[in-house]
Amino acid sequence: MSVTDRCNLRCFYCVPEEGLPFLGHKDVLSYEEITAIVQAGVRHGIQKVRITGGEPLVRKGIEELVASISALPEIKDLAMTTNGVRLASMAHDLKKAGLHRVNVSLDSMKPEVFEKITGRNHCQEVKEGIEAALDAGLTPVKINVVAVAGVNDSEFADFAKLTMDKPVSVRFIEYMPIGKNMHWAEDRSISSREIREIIEKQLGPMTPVTEHGPLDGPARRFSLPGAQGEIGFINAISGHFCSTCNRLRLTADGKVRPCLFSDKEIDVRSVLRSGGGPSDLDAVFAQAIAQKPRGLDSAKSEKPGCDRSMSSIGG
Numbered sequence: 001m002s003v004t005d006r007c008n009l010r011c012f013y014c015v016p017e018e019g020l021p022f023l024g025h026k027d028v029l030s031y032e033e034i035t036a037i038v039q040a041g042v043r044h045g046i047q048k049v050r051i052t053g054g055e056p057l058v059r060k061g062i063e064e065l066v067a068s069i070s071a072l073p074e075i076k077d078l079a080m081t082t083n084g085v086r087l088a089s090m091a092h093d094l095k096k097a098g099l100h101r102v103n104v105s106l107d108s109m110k111p112e113v114f115e116k117i118t119g120r121n122h123c124q125e126v127k128e129g130i131e132a133a134l135d136a137g138l139t140p141v142k143i144n145v146v147a148v149a150g151v152n153d154s155e156f157a158d159f160a161k162l163t164m165d166k167p168v169s170v171r172f173i174e175y176m177p178i179g180k181n182m183h184w185a186e187d188r189s190i191s192s193r194e195i196r197e198i199i200e201k202q203l204g205p206m207t208p209v210t211e212h213g214p215l216d217g218p219a220r221r222f223s224l225p226g227a228q229g230e231i232g233f234i235n236a237i238s239g240h241f242c243s244t245c246n247r248l249r250l251t252a253d254g255k256v257r258p259c260l261f262s263d264k265e266i267d268v269r270s271v272l273r274s275g276g277g278p279s280d281l282d283a284v285f286a287q288a289i290a291q292k293p294r295g296l297d298s299a300k301s302e303k304p305g306c307d308r309s310m311s312s313i314g315g
């Protein structure tokens with residue numbers, strides 16, 4: 001669930017250069033509305049919820065939403081994906097409110113490269129945010145690294161080495177063509193296979209990690225010998241995982257998206273604001289689930305990528 005389209009960074013692969021018009025406050029779902037939608041999801045078997053954005057930690061009172069979702073006993077996994085800039089001061093309160101864990105996005109550990117990617121000089125704050133998350137027990141802490149050729153490929157092995165000393169899961173995400181007027185170009189995307197080769201050339205072979213269970217995310221997971229943490233690969237381009245994809249997305253302005261790579265959306269906000277009750281919300285979920293692509297071909301026929309920016313969909 002994207003809880004806001006606003007963000008305190010400007011990652012070049014996510015937000016267009018000219019910026020984006022932000023949604024008005026009335027257009028964004030309230031916490032009560034989001035909670036009602038999650039309750040409908042629970043009735044359809046949803047057990048895992050991710051709070052994302054934009055940047056979820058810039059929305060006022062986010063702990064309130066965390067608390068109301070974590071109070072639902074059916075939710076077995078409540079995670080947040082954040083850029084980590086505000087995490088250091090908020091990690092303990094988020095934990096107290098009931099958040100289970102965080103995924104923190106960090107594409108470079110070098111301040112100058114970080115600024116080139118995000119347009120802001122906040123590398124140190126993000127590193128402190130990761131430490132605070134570990135300290136607060138928002139674990140397992142996962143670090144999301146979008147792999148971009150010529151930008152951060154020289155740091156892949158350094159990211160992998162982080163897993164030796166810290167119980168973190170470093171995940172390399174293939175750069176996706178999401179949103180209009182972005183900088184995506186085929187020669188800037190690096191496949192998971194290539195990333196793995198780069199890492200193994202420097203650090204030796206990795207071994208596959210056994211799956212945890214049905215709440216696993218889409219990453220293929222490995223570890224280095226003696227490491228405390230794991231290395232994951234999210235093959236968003238080179239190996240679609242549609243046949244096992246069980247995710248629905250909710251945009252900040254209340255649209256349910258059955259698939260990241262399709263601009264098909266179901267307007268749940270209108271349903272709620274025209275007086276719809278639980279059975280109307282149930283109908284939205286049934287429709288969204290029925291519209292999920294069954295496999296690679298059906299997703300492909302929608303064309304890879306989509307027009308909406310990642311900051312408005314949530315990732």
Ligand SMILES: Nc1nc2c(ncn2[C@@H]2O[C@H](COP(=O)(O)OP(=O)(O)OP(=O)(O)O)[C@@H](O)[C@H]2O)c(=O)[nH]1
Nearest residue numbers: 081103144173216217218219234236245247260315
């Ligand atoms: N194409 C595609 N990409 C996905 C999908 N799920 C996740 N991704 C990509 O992987 C990125 C990281 O995902 P996160 O939202 O941090 O979490 P996750 O890896 O899905 O879940 P966990 O491992 O459970 O934490 C997303 O921002 C997307 O870019 C999916 O269903 N399809």
Ligand SMILES: C[S@@+](CC[C@H](N)C(=O)[O-])C[C@H]1O[C@@H](n2cnc3c(N)ncnc32)[C@H](O)[C@@H]1O
Nearest residue numbers: 014053054055081082083105144175176310315
């Ligand atoms: C849209 S952000 C929202 C949450 C938060 N602001 C953050 O950056 O973690 C969610 C995830 O999407 C990833 N992402 C955004 N644009 C992407 C793209 N074009 N290709 C691959 N991943 C992308 C980000 O790196 C981040 O891990």
Ligand code: SF4
Nearest residue numbers: 007009011014054083
């Ligand atoms: S990836 Fe996250 S931090 Fe970067 S611009 Fe998009 S929403 Fe903001």
Ligand code: SF4
Nearest residue numbers: 241242245259260261
């Ligand atoms: S169905 Fe859509 S969101 Fe799910 S894996 Fe396939 S392309 Fe990604």
